[in-house]
Amino acid sequence: MSDPTQRRGDDWWRHLILWVAIALAVFPPLYVITAAFNADQTLSGTSLLPRSFTLENFKGLFVQKEGGAEVFFVRWFRASVIIAVLNAFFTVFIGALSAYAFSRFRFRGRRMGMLFLLLIQMFPGLLNLVAIYLIVLRTGEVVPALGLNKLTALLLVYLSGAMSINLWLMKGFFDSIPSELDESARVDGATPAQIFWGVILPLAVPVLSVVGMFAFVGTLNEFMTASVLLETVDNFTLPLGLQAYISTNFEENWGSFAAGVLIAQIPAIIGFIFVQKYIIAGLTQGSVKG
Amino acid sequence: MAQVKFENVDKVFDNGVKAVSNMSLEVRDGEFLVLVGPSGCGKTTALRMVAGLEAISSGTVSIGDTVVNNLSSKDRDIAMVFQNYALYPHLSVADNIAFGLRLRKEPKEKINKQVEWAATMLDLVPYLNRRPKELSGGQRQRVAMGRAIVREPKVFLMDEPLSNLDAKLRVQMRAEIANLQKQLGTTTIYVTHDQVEAMTMGDRVAVMSMGVLQQVAEPQVLYDAPANIFVAGFIGTPPMNMFEATVEKDGDYLALTLAGARFPLAKDRDWRYPRLSQYAGRKIVVGIRAEDVHAAEAKPGWPSVVGRLGLMEALGSSQMGYLNIDATKVAVATQPKAPDDTTTNAKPAKGAPAPRPEDLHTEAASSFVTNLVAIFPPRLPLKLNTDVRITIDTANIHFFDADSGEALR
Numbered sequence: 001m002s003d004p005t006q007r008r009g010d011d012w013w014r015h016l017i018l019w020v021a022i023a024l025a026v027f028p029p030l031y032v033i034t035a036a037f038n039a040d041q042t043l044s045g046t047s048l049l050p051r052s053f054t055l056e057n058f059k060g061l062f063v064q065k066e067g068g069a070e071v072f073f074v075r076w077f078r079a080s081v082i083i084a085v086l087n088a089f090f091t092v093f094i095g096a097l098s099a100y101a102f103s104r105f106r107f108r109g110r111r112m113g114m115l116f117l118l119l120i121q122m123f124p125g126l127l128n129l130v131a132i133y134l135i136v137l138r139t140g141e142v143v144p145a146l147g148l149n150k151l152t153a154l155l156l157v158y159l160s161g162a163m164s165i166n167l168w169l170m171k172g173f174f175d176s177i178p179s180e181l182d183e184s185a186r187v188d189g190a191t192p193a194q195i196f197w198g199v200i201l202p203l204a205v206p207v208l209s210v211v212g213m214f215a216f217v218g219t220l221n222e223f224m225t226a227s228v229l230l231e232t233v234d235n236f237t238l239p240l241g242l243q244a245y246i247s248t249n250f251e252e253n254w255g256s257f258a259a260g261v262l263i264a265q266i267p268a269i270i271g272f273i274f275v276q277k278y279i280i281a282g283l284t285q286g287s288v289k290g
Numbered sequence: 291m292a293q294v295k296f297e298n299v300d301k302v303f304d305n306g307v308k309a310v311s312n313m314s315l316e317v318r319d320g321e322f323l324v325l326v327g328p329s330g331c332g333k334t335t336a337l338r339m340v341a342g343l344e345a346i347s348s349g350t351v352s353i354g355d356t357v358v359n360n361l362s363s364k365d366r367d368i369a370m371v372f373q374n375y376a377l378y379p380h381l382s383v384a385d386n387i388a389f390g391l392r393l394r395k396e397p398k399e400k401i402n403k404q405v406e407w408a409a410t411m412l413d414l415v416p417y418l419n420r421r422p423k424e425l426s427g428g429q430r431q432r433v434a435m436g437r438a439i440v441r442e443p444k445v446f447l448m449d450e451p452l453s454n455l456d457a458k459l460r461v462q463m464r465a466e467i468a469n470l471q472k473q474l475g476t477t478t479i480y481v482t483h484d485q486v487e488a489m490t491m492g493d494r495v496a497v498m499s500m501g502v503l504q505q506v507a508e509p510q511v512l513y514d515a516p517a518n519i520f521v522a523g524f525i526g527t528p529p530m531n532m533f534e535a536t537v538e539k540d541g542d543y544l545a546l547t548l549a550g551a552r553f554p555l556a557k558d559r560d561w562r563y564p565r566l567s568q569y570a571g572r573k574i575v576v577g578i579r580a581e582d583v584h585a586a587e588a589k590p591g592w593p594s595v596v597g598r599l600g601l602m603e604a605l606g607s608s609q610m611g612y613l614n615i616d617a618t619k620v621a622v623a624t625q626p627k628a629p630d631d632t633t634t635n636a637k638p639a640k641g642a643p644a645p646r647p648e649d650l651h652t653e654a655a656s657s658f659v660t661n662l663v664a665i666f667p668p669r670l671p672l673k674l675n676t677d678v679r680i681t682i683d684t685a686n687i688h689f690f691d692a693d694s695g696e697a698l699r
C-alpha cells in the first residue's frame with residue numbers, strides 16, 4: 001500500500017530526535033567516566049577524550065588523609081549502603097504489612113485512610129524540609145540518637161517519605177491477588193499472619209522488588225534531606241561526601257569526585273541485577289482460572 | 291461422621307441484600323447433597339456460611355453436634371473447593387496438596403503418606419513437582435480436590451468446581467467426583483447452577499431460588515413431583531411446559547381445559563394432586579413435560595389441540611418440536627437459559643398473551659415465537675410453519691396454584 005521510499009523520507013527526523021536523545025543521555029556519564037580517569041584535577045581541563053590515563057583518582061579515595069581515623073570515602077560509602085538497605089527493607093516490610101491490612105481487612109476509616117495517605121503524598125516534599133528539620137532538632141533534645149547529625153534520624157525521615165505512595169502501589173498489587181487464595185488458606189487452617197507470609201508475600205515478590213529497589217536507589221542518591229540533617233563530615237552519606245570533594249574544603253577535587261560517583265553507582269547496579277529476575281510478569285498465572 | 295444442619299438461617303449483606311432467607315436444611319452424614327439454583331440465588335453465600343467465610347446473620351449452622359456460628363474456618367474441620375480452584379501458584383502440586391497438613395503441623399511422614407495417597411487417588415503422581423500453571427484445567431481441578439481430601443475433613447464444600455472445564459471434561463469429572471465421594475463417604479455439599487449436574491451427582495438435591503430453599507428431594511422425586519412452579523421449570527431439559535388452564539368437574543371425574551380442548555383426567559389424579567378437585571372452575575397452572583406431548587395420530591381417540599410448528603431440532607434418537615398453541619405460557623421468572631434452547635429469547639414473559647396464529651403468517655420473525663416444546667419420535671414427518679395436531683398424556687402432568695405457584699398436593 002504505502003511506498004517504502006516515501007516512508008523513509010518521513011522517518012529521518014525521528015532518527016534525528018533519537019540520536020539527539022541518545023547523545024544527551026550518554027554525554028554526562030561519559031564525561032564523568034573520562035574525568036575519573038583523567039590525571040588533570042580541574043574541571044576545565046577535562047575533555048571528552050582524555051589526554052592522559054590514570055587510576056590515581058580511584059586510589060586517592062581509599063588513602064588515609066589528614067590523619068583521620070578512617071578513610072572518609074569508605075565511611076560514607078558504608079553509611080549510604082547501610083542506610084539504603086535498611087530503608088529498602090523497612091519500606092517493604094512496613095509497607096507490605098499496612099498494604100495487606102488495607103487490602104484484606106474491612107475496618108472503619110479504611111477508605112478515608114487511603115485517601116488521606118494520598119493527600120499527604122501530594123504535598124511537595126521540599127516544603128516539609130523545614131518542619132522535618134525542626135522535628136528532628138526537638139526530638140534530638142529528648143532522644144539524642146534521633147537528633148540532628150544522626151544517621152538513625154535520617155533513616156526515620158526517609159522511611160516516612162515515600163511510604164504512602166509505596167502503600168498505594170502495594171495495595172493495588174495485593175488487590176489483584178484473588179481473595180480465594182486467602183480464603184482457601186483460611187479454610188486450610190492458616191492464621192492471617194500465616195496467609196501474609198505464606199501466600200501473599202511470595203506472590204507479591206514483583207511489587208516488593210520494585211518498591212524495595214526504588215527505596216534503595218533513592219536513598220543512595222538522596223542529597224537534599226541529608227544535607228539538612230547531617231552536619232559533620234564523619235557522619236555524611238555518600239552524596240554529601242562526594243559533594244564535599246568539589247566544595248572548597250577539599251579543594252575542588254573533580255577527579256576524585258568523578259571516581260567516587262562511578263563507585264557510588266555500583267550498589268545500585270548490583271541491586272538492579274539482583275532484582276531484575278524477580279520483576280517478571282505473570283507470577284500469579286495459573287492460580288485461578290477465570 | 292458429621293451431618294450439617296441449617297436452622298432458620300438468614301444472610302443479609304451490609305448493603306442490604308438478603309442473599310439467604312430462613313433456610314432450614316439437614317445434610318445427612320455421608321450424603322452428597324447438591325445445592326442448585328440459578329446464578330445469584332444465594333448458593334455460594336449459603337456454602338460460605340458453612341465454611342466460616344461469611345458471618346451468619348441469624349439462625350444456626352451446625353456441623354456434627356456443634357453449632358459453628360462462632361467457630362473460625364480452621365476449627366470447623368471442613369475443606370472447600372473453589373470455583374476457580376484457588377491453587378497457590380508459587381507452590382508445586384505436592385506442596386499445594388500438603389499446605390493444610392503443614393499448617394496443622396502434622397508429622398512429615400504422615401504428610402508424605404497422605405499426599406501420596408491423595409495423588410494416587412486422583413492420578414496426580416506424575417505431576418507432583420509441577421507448578422499449577424503447567425497443568426491443564428482438569429489437572430488443576432484435581433489438585434484442588436486433592437487439597438480437600440488430603441486432610442480427611444468432616445465435610446467437603448464444593449462451589450461449582452466444574453464450571454471452568456469444557457463440556458466433555460465436565461461429564462468425566464462429574465463421575466469422578468461422585469465416585470470419589472462414595473469411596474470416602476464424606477458428607478458433601480456441592481453447589482452448582484447446572485441442573486444436569488445436580489440430577490446426576492446428588493443423593494439429594496436442594497433447589498434454591500432468590501435466597502429461598504424451594505424443595506429438597508432425591509433427583510427423581512424432584513422431576514416427578516416438583517413442589518412448585520419454580521422447581522418444575524428449573525429441573526429437567528427441556529424445561530417443563532407450563533400454561534394457564536382450568537379444571538372442571540365432569541361427573542365423577544375432573545377435566546382439564548387447555549387451548550380449547552378438554553382432557554379428562556383419570557381418577558387417581560385425586561391421589562397425586564388431592565387438592566386439585568377444590569380448584570374446579572378456577573384458573574390453575576398445568577405443567578406438561580416435553581415427553582408427555584405426542585403427535586395426535588399416534589394416540590387415536592385422544593383429545594387433541596393444534597399447534598404451529600416454529601422450529602425443529604433433530605437429535606437423531608428423537609426430534610424436538612417447538613410449537614405455538616393457543617394458551618398462555620407461564621414462565622418462571624429466573625428460569626435459566628438452557629445452552630441449546632434457541633427459543634429462549636423469543637419466549638413471551640409471564641402473563642404475556644401468546645401471539646395469535648394470524649400474526650405468525652404476517653411476520654417471518656414471529657414464526658419462532660413458540661410456547662410448547664415436545665419430544666417427537668425420530669423420522670416423524672413434520673413440516674415447519676404448518677399446523678400440527680398434538681395430544682397430551684395426562685398421566686404425568688402437574689398442577690399448581692396460579693397465584694402461589696405451589697403444587698396442588
Ligand SMILES: Nc1ncnc2c1ncn2[C@@H]1O[C@H](COP(=O)(O)OP(=O)(O)O)[C@@H](O)[C@H]1O
Pocket residue numbers: 303304305307308309327328329330331332333334335336
Ligand atoms: N459480599 C457481598 N456483598 C453484597 N452482596 C453480595 C455479596 N456476595 C453476594 N452478594 C449478593 O448476594 C446474592 C447471592 O449471591 P451468591 O450467593 O454469590 O449467588 P450464587 O452463588 O447462587 O450465584 C446476589 O444477589 C449477590 O449479588
Ligand SMILES: [Mg+2]
Pocket residue numbers: 330333334335
Ligand atoms: Mg456462586
